[in-house]
Amino acid sequence: MSESSYAAVPEALVVGIYDNHTHLDPSGVPGSDExxxxxxxxxxxxxxxxxxxxxxxxxxxxxxSAELAAIExxxxxxxxxxxxEAPRYESxxxxxxxxxxxxxxxxxxxxxxxxxxGLDYFRTGEDGRGAQMRSFxxxxxxxxxxxxxxxxxxxxxxxxxxxxxxxxxxxEKVVFHCFSGxxxxxxxxxxxxxxxxxxxxxxFKNAHDLREALEVVxxxxxxxxxxxxxxxxxxxxxxxxxxxxxxxxxxxxAAHLGTDVSMxxxxxxxxxxEVYGMWDAEPVTQPRDAYEDDTYEMPPMTGxxxxxxxxxxxxxx
Numbered sequence: 001m002s003e004s005s006y007a008a009v010p011e012a013l014v015v016g017i018y019d020n021h022t023h024l025d026p027s028g029v030p031g032s033d034e035x036x037x038x039x040x041x042x043x044x045x046x047x048x049x050x051x052x053x054x055x056x057x058x059x060x061x062x063x064x065s066a067e068l069a070a071i072e073x074x075x076x077x078x079x080x081x082x083x084x085e086a087p088r089y090e091s092x093x094x095x096x097x098x099x100x101x102x103x104x105x106x107x108x109x110x111x112x113x114x115x116x117x118g119l120d121y122f123r124t125g126e127d128g129r130g131a132q133m134r135s136f137x138x139x140x141x142x143x144x145x146x147x148x149x150x151x152x153x154x155x156x157x158x159x160x161x162x163x164x165x166x167x168x169x170x171x172e173k174v175v176f177h178c179f180s181g182x183x184x185x186x187x188x189x190x191x192x193x194x195x196x197x198x199x200x201x202x203x204f205k206n207a208h209d210l211r212e213a214l215e216v217v218x219x220x221x222x223x224x225x226x227x228x229x230x231x232x233x234x235x236x237x238x239x240x241x242x243x244x245x246x247x248x249x250x251x252x253x254a255a256h257l258g259t260d261v262s263m264x265x266x267x268x269x270x271x272x273x274e275v276y277g278m279w280d281a282e283p284v285t286q287p288r289d290a291y292e293d294d295t296y297e298m299p300p301m302t303g304x305x306x307x308x309x310x311x312x313x314x315x316x317x
Contacts, residue, residue: 005031007236010247013048015265017250018272018279019243020197021078021116021151021177021225022052024068025061032229032240040228041074043244050269051075051279052243055116055151055177057082058089059101069110073284076276078113078151079105083120086135087128095131099138106146110284112276114143115151116177119164122156133164140168149173149275158185170194173275178227179213186213190221195275197223200233200241203252211256219267223275224250 024037035043037054044052054069055078056062062079069077081089081098089095105111117139119132143150150171154161158181165174174194178201179186189196196217202210214222226249228241233249250268254261 005034005240006242007232007239007245007248009043009244010047010251012046013247013250013261013265015262015269016048016050017224017246017265017269018050018276019044019052019226019228019246020175020223020272020276021055021199022228022243023057023061023230024052024054024075024228024243025056025064029229029240034240035242037068037072037075040242040244041072043242044246045074047244047247048265049243049246053078053113053151053276055113056080056105057116058085059098062102062105066105066108066111070108070285073279075110076113076279077105077108077111078115078149079111080115080117080139080151081135082116083118083132083136083153084123086131087124090128090131090134095135099135099142102139103142103145106142106148109282111148113149113151113175114139114146114171115149115175116153117151118153119157119161120153120155121160133160136161136164137168140165140171143171144169147172149175151175151177153177155180162188165192165194175223175275178225178231179210181213182209183212183216186216190217193221195221195223195271197225198249198253199225199227200231200237200245200249202256203234203249204237205234214253214256219264220271222268223271224253224268 024040051074053076054065056065065077069075079102089098117136176189176196178199179196201207226241226243226246230241232239232241251261254264
């Protein structure tokens with residue numbers, strides 16, 4: 001594939017923002033390896049994307065995320081076992097091992113969130129829900145243990161996600177990644193002080209419920225993300241997503257809310273730093289300081305989750 005797999009770079013924002021949920025690791029999506037993470041970050045920097053939270057989905061991608069955050073000042077990491085990976089690890093007798101690996105990674109510098117974790121009843125049937133729940137509950141406890149934010153993946157499981165957070169006891173900072181509910185679910189999240197992060201799905205023509213939800217979220221609980229390489233905003237749906245597309249989603253949100261783009265960017269930036277801390281709060285480690293030789297290679301993506309291409313209903317990873 002050529003670079004036409006990706007949309008053109010949008011006009012730069014005046015006020016910079018952060019992509020609080022993206023996947024820069026090799027994902028198995030055709031064409032997504034056209035750019036390496038340097039190129040994605042550089043293109044983002046050029047349009048006002050100040051930094052990203054790189055999100056893990058299994059042991060391999062979570063290690064990769066933590067390693068990248070350690071050497072790249074524009075990246076913080078989130079680490080977790082994706083709910084659709086939990087049944088696989090359970091069937092292999094390795095779920096406890098995987099959860100322990102996430103617990104270890106959570107203590108590393110520049111790892112600022114546990115995610116994405118939660119429940120997914122769309123891709124996983126009833127036979128896998130026990131493993132999902134056990135993994136979700138363990139991730140909640142890891143987030144509380146390390147004082148980290150919790151990034152929620154919730155697909156067709158709204159009620160059980162809410163009830164689990166209330167039953168187990170939610171961490172201080174909870175983010176509903178790629179919020180997919182309606183205004184009622186948004187009100188429930190807001191009542192508990194949880195953050196709602198909107199992706200390119202809020203721009204989709206049929207996403208009326210999402211836009212109604214956006215309207216009821218107080219500005220201090222609002223975040224924005226790409227979930228790249230998925231969920232590219234309109235009018236570029238069908239192409240691969242990247243952090244540099246974040247201004248397109250933010251502008252659409254500002255237009256729907258009838259507010260100034262720069263004002264919304266400033267608010268979202270402040271919220272993002274409140275959840276994850278400052279990107280420069282902990283220094284990166286130069287590769288030559290961390291390793292004996294002057295060459296550094298990111299760890300291999302062993303056992304990485306292979307997510308399907310963008311589904312027609314616009315649901316996220």
